[in-house]
Amino acid sequence: MINLIKKELSYYLNNPIGYITVILFAVFSNFLFVKDIFLVGSASMRPFFGLAPWLLMIFIPALSMRIIAEEKRTNTIETLLTLPISETQIVLSKFVSILLLVMITLLLTLGLPISLSLLTKIYLPEIIISYIGLFLLSSSFIALSMYFSSLTKNQVVAFMVSAVAIFFLLVLSTDFLSTVLPKFIQDFTNYFSPVYQLQSFVKGVVDLKSIVYFLSLTVFFLFLTVIDLEKRS
């Protein structure tokens, strides 16, 4: 597994697309946060964690779109699947490689809490827990994007479908829906929204229900990806 993780990582590290995507995310997230920080009037990281899922909606599908679709387009998937390595190992290796890249990217945003701590007193445990939440959210987005990448040979299609699927998950708990949906449906849709589940982490609370939600979403889509590879579709 480690060799496949290394191979996948080296693709991104030897390819400008990997760097461009990671740097763009870091630049956008830092800029959009800093732009409003003095307008809001309170030195808090919460606006950043409110914004991050929407940026990850673009960033993660952009990183994941090629991960299986390109293997299917070039038929290297046949090379891989005729080597002594299981489908589960292949999917997990690819998942871990993107997860590591996302972790590096999230590390690039640590400048924000550090800068903030120079301006005011920050509550460190809340920020650490928020980052854990963002990490769990990212892992579920990666698994979802990998699944859609496994369904097509076209990277652009994989990107578009993943981004749209994540968008629908994100809008489930937006104010717009809360004004049009009855309360009991709203409670139901909230539960399926990653933004809603992230909120407890952002408040500094480690909520077991939210952890189960993100892990279930991750395992579910990884499982579907393994099934797709086993089908040799």
Next chain:
Amino acid sequence: MISLSAVTKKFADKTAIANISFNANTGEIIGFLGPNGAGKTTTMRLILGYLKPNQGKITIDHLDPIENRIEVLKKIGYLPENNPLYSEMIVSDYLDFIAKIKGVGSAGTVADTVGLKEVMSSKIEELSRGYKQRVGLAAALIGDPEILVLDEPTSGLDPLEQEKIRLLIKKIARKKTIIFSTHILSEIEDIANRLIIIDRGRLVYNGNKPGGRGGVEKLFKKLVKSL
């Protein structure tokens, strides 16, 4: 070593191969002949456990390639049709990657065996077709597998490169079971010691290659109705 017994594979309503049976033993070089779409690649993919048969039984060294996929794949070196490679990788990195996945640590001497020494630090995408084919062959040979399944190993190569690949296959053939598919009839005469012909998914010949120059061609034309 390899045994197929009444194997059928269907894709939706289309039957790719029907009721195919044959055995292959150590030391045999089996030439797999058939027109385009006859079912050669499907049969090879079934042997590797890449595809699952709808009916029949396949065993590799008494192991089922679906139930014992990893164990079976450790015994087989495979060169797929059109030789898909990670073109962005450097040759030495690619061979090391394959070696580690196969659990053999390093590619060893296969690069020398197939004549890749001078291009080891080149990117695969920069190589000629002949060299790319050698990279695919080297990858198949890593770990010294007991069985080699080569799907059109000389396809698209110029006559000189074809000759080099043929010599290579003959060189590595001892103590191995080799199944190779081809469209080139003279290749069968040159390398194979047994011939299997399939046509429209059905096995139409399984036996010794006919003697004499042009014998394979005459037999092929006689048996293959879809030409």
